[in-house]
Amino acid sequence: MESHFLLSQTDGRPMYLQIIEQIKNKIAVGDWQQGFKLPSIREFAVTLKVSVITVKRAYQELENQGVIVTQQGKGSFVSSGENMSLKIREQEIDVHLVEALKKANALGISVDELLDRLGSLASKHLQNVDRSE
Amino acid sequence: MSNLAIELNNVCQSYSHFNLSGINLELEAGSILGLIGPNGAGKSTTIRILMGLLVPQGGNVQVLGHDMLKEAALAKWKIGFASEDMRLYKNMSLQWHIDYMKSLFPGWDDSYVKTLIKRFDLIPEQKIKGLSHGQRVKANLLLVLARRPKLLVLDEPTTGLDPVARQETLRELMDVMMDEDRSILFSSHNTQDIEQLSDKITFIDRGRVVNSKDKETFLEEWRRVRIEIDSEKDLNSINHLVDVKRSGRVAVVTTNKFNESFIQLLKGFGASISSVESLSLEEIFVAEVFSSRGGE
Known part of the structure; x- marks a missing residue:
């Protein structure tokens, strides 16, 4: 199997989280559509040069999140849920937004203030994008 | 036949300056076990015993x-060492x-x-004496x-290999795992290689098994939590705290039984959580x- 994945050695996160993120990314960008058959756990582990248990862990987590379904003896497939790609993109951005909320809370910044900050950052960011075009 | 490729039960061996005491080791077929220990911990002695090169004074192999005490010759045909x-x-x-x-x-x-x-x-035509260390290991x-x-x-x-040869070696080891009933036990003090490849990890030190678990469990249970807390507050009553470092209102606590209730417990002490970090296998070891x- 040709590898579509590259795990980072310097990324501080556990390897199974990197695998989850990269699988979700393949689905989010539409490379792996609903019903797509994922590589077997063993095959994937060999390709990535990581242990079988690490890939198993990633698949279990993806199954819990409803991203993939595993059929005994047949393998794992991308879930046929509606708009899986959109759902994953939303989940992905939510992770960062929740982090921002936690950080704001720790710094004593209210949700309204945070929304204002986001608004003003968005307009600044858009200006930058305009200029660079 | 059980689906354990290796099973060591209460293996003991005494020398005048070193004892292996009550070593238990299990490797499931189809998986990789990493044996980690400092120099002189007993890794090589353990390996010699499970290879039948050394008959232990006590225990089952x-x-x-x-049974390596009776049928070592039969097993050796199926073991690559x-x-x-x-x-x-x-x-x-x-050649x-x-x-x-x-x-x-x-x-x-x-x-x-x-x-x-x-x-x-x-x-293949090259004589062994002309090979570099890395080439000899690969041969x-x-x-x-x-x-x-x-x-x-x-x-x-992988000891003494350059980064390229190391990657080649790791790749070959993983290729072996394509076959579901083949198993690998490898020892190393390079925890990075073991962290990458192993399904299960056994730490040994001073002739004893310190801990043995599947790798993901090890990585999951250990966390370093950075908190802000009243400098007067005593944290010693908290269970499963392995290490506490404090300076003023900032404290860094390390636990080997991390879960959501650990965070709640810290909050109960009036701590606010700044970050939760995973540890590398080396730090855990x-x-x-x-x-x-x-x-x-």
């Missing part, structure tokens, strides 16, 4: 369904060694030899892998060794 101590004939070529091994082992795989020669960038590994053994036992397979030594 089962390898691939064979490589260690730094193994010497090839220096005046002979790699000579390949032909020799082929004459001994019926399952010898010639096409795999060709693949490995290419992947390892070896020259040894080739001679073991081409037998397609059910169990690979590798003592420090060092902490495990120190805490086991401290408990003596």
Whole structure:
């Protein structure tokens, strides 16, 4: 199997989280559509040069999140849920937004203030994008 | 036959300055076990025992369904063993060694030899004495892998290898795992290699098993939590705290039983959580060794 994945050695996160993120990314960008058959756990582990248990862990987590379904003896497939790609993109951005909320809370910044900050950052960011075009 | 490729039960061995005491070790078929320990911890002695090269004074040793105290010869046909101590004939070529091994082992795989020669960038006609350390390690590994053994036992397979040779070696080890009933036990003090490849990890120190779990559990249970807390507050009553470092209102606590209730517990002490960090296997290993030594 040709590898579509590259795990980072310097990324501080556990390897199974990197695998989850990269699988979700393949689905989010539409490379792996609903019903797509994922590589077997063993095959994937060999390709990535990581242990079988690490890939198993990633698949279990993806199954819990409803991203993939595993059929005994047949393998794992991308879930046929509606708009899986959109759902994953939303989940992905939510992770960062929740982090921002936690950080704001720790710094004593209210949700309204945070929304204002986001608004003003968005307009600044858009200006930058305009200029660079 | 059980689906354990290796089972060591309460293995003991005494020397005048070193004891192996009550070693238990299990390796499930189809998986990789990493044996980690400081120099002189007993890794090589343990490996010699499970290979049947050394008969222990006490305990049971089962390898691939064979009792190693009675049927070591039968098991050895199915085990591929490589260690730094193994010497090839220096005046002979790699090809000579390949032909020799082929004459001994019926399952010898010639096409795999060709693949490995290419992947390892070896020259079969070259005499062993002309090989670099890395080439010798790879030649040894080739001679073991081409037998397609059910169990690979590798003592420090990546020690002294350059980064390219190390990656080549790790790749070959993982390729072995494509086959569901083949297993690998490898020892190392390079925790990074073990963290990457192993399904299960056993830490040993001073002749004892310090801890043994599946790798993901190890990584999951250890966390370093940075908190802000009243400097007067006493944290000693919290369970499973392995380490606490404090300076003013900032504290860094390390736990080996992390879960959501640990965070709640810290909050109950009036702490606010700044960050929760995973530990590398190396950090976990060092902490495990120190805490086991401290408990003596």
